[in-house]
Amino acid sequence: MKYENPQIPEGINTTKEHPLKELLVLLIGSLLVILSITFVVTFGGGWLVDKIPFSIEKKVSNMYDVEKHVDDKRAPELIHYLQGLVDQISEAQDLPEDIKITVHFINSGTVNAFATLGGHVFVFRGLLEKLPNENTLVTLLGHEIAHVKLRHPIKSLSAGIFFSILTSAVTGGTGSDLLGSAGLLGSLKFGRDMEQQSDKEAMVSLQGMYGHLNGGAELFRIFQKMKEESDIDEPVKMFSSHPHDEKRIKNFQVVAKDKGWHETGALTPLPDFFQHSFVARKVN
Amino acid sequence: MFISNLEFTTGKKVTKHLGLVQGSSVRAKHAGRDIMASLKNLFGGELKGYTELLQESREEATQRMLAQARAVGANAVLNVRFSTSSIAAGAAEIYVYGTAVILDGQG
Amino acid sequence: MYELIITLVLITLGYFFGSRAEKKHYKSIIEREKILNSLPVMASRIPIVKGDYDQILVSGNVVIASDYFKGFVASLRNLFGGRLRTYETLLDRARREAILRMKEQAQELGADIIFNVKYETSNISGQVSSKMSVIEVHAYGTALKKA
Numbered sequence: 001m002k003y004e005n006p007q008i009p010e011g012i013n014t015t016k017e018h019p020l021k022e023l024l025v026l027l028i029g030s031l032l033v034i035l036s037i038t039f040v041v042t043f044g045g046g047w048l049v050d051k052i053p054f055s056i057e058k059k060v061s062n063m064y065d066v067e068k069h070v071d072d073k074r075a076p077e078l079i080h081y082l083q084g085l086v087d088q089i090s091e092a093q094d095l096p097e098d099i100k101i102t103v104h105f106i107n108s109g110t111v112n113a114f115a116t117l118g119g120h121v122f123v124f125r126g127l128l129e130k131l132p133n134e135n136t137l138v139t140l141l142g143h144e145i146a147h148v149k150l151r152h153p154i155k156s157l158s159a160g161i162f163f164s165i166l167t168s169a170v171t172g173g174t175g176s177d178l179l180g181s182a183g184l185l186g187s188l189k190f191g192r193d194m195e196q197q198s199d200k201e202a203m204v205s206l207q208g209m210y211g212h213l214n215g216g217a218e219l220f221r222i223f224q225k226m227k228e229e230s231d232i233d234e235p236v237k238m239f240s241s242h243p244h245d246e247k248r249i250k251n252f253q254v255v256a257k258d259k260g261w262h263e264t265g266a267l268t269p270l271p272d273f274f275q276h277s278f279v280a281r282k283v284n
Numbered sequence: 285m286f287i288s289n290l291e292f293t294t295g296k297k298v299t300k301h302l303g304l305v306q307g308s309s310v311r312a313k314h315a316g317r318d319i320m321a322s323l324k325n326l327f328g329g330e331l332k333g334y335t336e337l338l339q340e341s342r343e344e345a346t347q348r349m350l351a352q353a354r355a356v357g358a359n360a361v362l363n364v365r366f367s368t369s370s371i372a373a374g375a376a377e378i379y380v381y382g383t384a385v386i387l388d389g390q391g
Numbered sequence: 392m393y394e395l396i397i398t399l400v401l402i403t404l405g406y407f408f409g410s411r412a413e414k415k416h417y418k419s420i421i422e423r424e425k426i427l428n429s430l431p432v433m434a435s436r437i438p439i440v441k442g443d444y445d446q447i448l449v450s451g452n453v454v455i456a457s458d459y460f461k462g463f464v465a466s467l468r469n470l471f472g473g474r475l476r477t478y479e480t481l482l483d484r485a486r487r488e489a490i491l492r493m494k495e496q497a498q499e500l501g502a503d504i505i506f507n508v509k510y511e512t513s514n515i516s517g518q519v520s521s522k523m524s525v526i527e528v529h530a531y532g533t534a535l536k537k538a
Contacts, residue, residue, distance in 0.1 A: 005431050013479060294443070366529060
């Protein structure tokens with residue numbers, strides 16, 4: 001029997017196309033996908049989230065033991081005082097009836113405060129120590145409460161989950177820490193316009209409670225000063241996602257002028273225990 | 285022992301068929317090899333350690349199959365097939381099977 | 392941010408080293424294929440040669456890894472679907488290398504022809520992250536040698 005062994009030409013089972021060209025096409029494609037998803041999530045998602053009742057948000061947040069991470073029990077006096085302010089602010093902001101704010105204290109030097117799912121607002125000792133008067137404290141709390149009122153935590157959470165699903169699809173991750181990477185318990189990142197909306201609500205609270213805005217802009221000056229003093233490594237987390245402080249102060253003045261609200265007025269001092277210690281001393 | 289992946293031989297006659305014999309070997313790559321492999325993985329190319337590992341593993345599976353064949357009194361295994369499956373993270377099973385037969389005029 | 396930079400560096404390194412290795416490998420495959428061309432390999436089950444031949448089982452295997460660049464392009468491609476071009480060359484190289492090793496073994500034994508060639512391809516990525524695939528190709532067949 002006859003047989004021959006001819007040479008088979010190259011490139012029949014492989015594609016002769018430069019791999020970098022494919023990479024470029026794919027990168028542009030995925031960029032377009034991400035952009036269109038961002039568009040849908042920011043515009044469509046926000047609308048959809050408004051339809052989720054707060055009770056569901058509360059249920060999700062109840063899966064986590066908030067008490068374990070906070071020092072509320074060690075500072076009963078402070079919590080009582082803060083909760084009182086929070087209730088007043090809730091009234092001033094005209095919070096829907098089903099939304100209930102719970103304030104928590106964390107005994108740590110970090111200069112930060114944040115709001116998360118289920119109406120939980122966390123304030124760190126480091127930030128409380130820097131506040132000059134009650135008006136500034138109300139601005140801070142009003143800002144965080146506004147996040148809850150405007151449903152910012154759940155909005156950024158749903159966007160966060162969506163993006164982590166997308167990234168795990170691209171990187172081939174298991175997706176087991178989806179909720180973790182979306183930052184369910186940690187401070188959620190809010191967009192710039194979310195922060196601006198919340199600033200406005202904080203002013204509404206100030207005006208409602210004191211009849212003027214004095215002391216409000218002080219909050220941003222604290223941040224600004226902190227930023228100037230601190231190194232990059234300092235735990236001044238709150239600033240990174242927030243609009244430029246100078247701009248926030250200006251915005252404050254613009255809104256005040258617009259609404260005809262006064263920027264001067266008597267400041268209310270903070271209660272005495274702010275001078276000593278937030279944490280109640282142990283009684284032997 | 286005569287071993288072939290054809291189902292017959294070119295010269296000798298099969299006098300008796302003794303059924304299926306098989307050998308298997310499950311081996312894990314050890315961590316050191318895995319680390320080297322993941323380094324190599326960045327740049328692509330052959331992973332020599334793994335090539336050798338699977339070769340040894342295949343050798344072992346074949347020896348086991350031959351041991352089975354010997355046990356049933358065969359002197360050849362015909363129509364041999366290999367199969368490889370990744371059964372767990374970092375472990376692969378090599379499976380080899382064939383028909384045990386007695387050939388004419390073989391030791 | 393750091394993650395992004397690391398990924399970019401890995402992709403670039405993967406591309407340069409990977410495509411260099413691939414070019415080198417192809418060159419060596421083509422060269423060796425020419426040398427071993429005199430030894431015919433058939434997929435047919437029944438030998439076309441008649442006469443008294445010794446039958447020897449011969450095999451060749453190779454484990455080959457994709458580089459980071461290939462893995463990255465493939466994972467992007469997974470979003471859209473379609474042909475995974477970067478993996479085509481990987482599998483092509485592995486199959487041809489395995490056959491070459493089998494042929495080299497047969498030639499050392501002084502065989503004249505190889506019959507009933509079977510391939511096995513398996514993914515043995517295991518613990519190595521899913522971004523990178525590690526495949527093994529095993530080729531085996533019956534070599535015939537004039538008795």
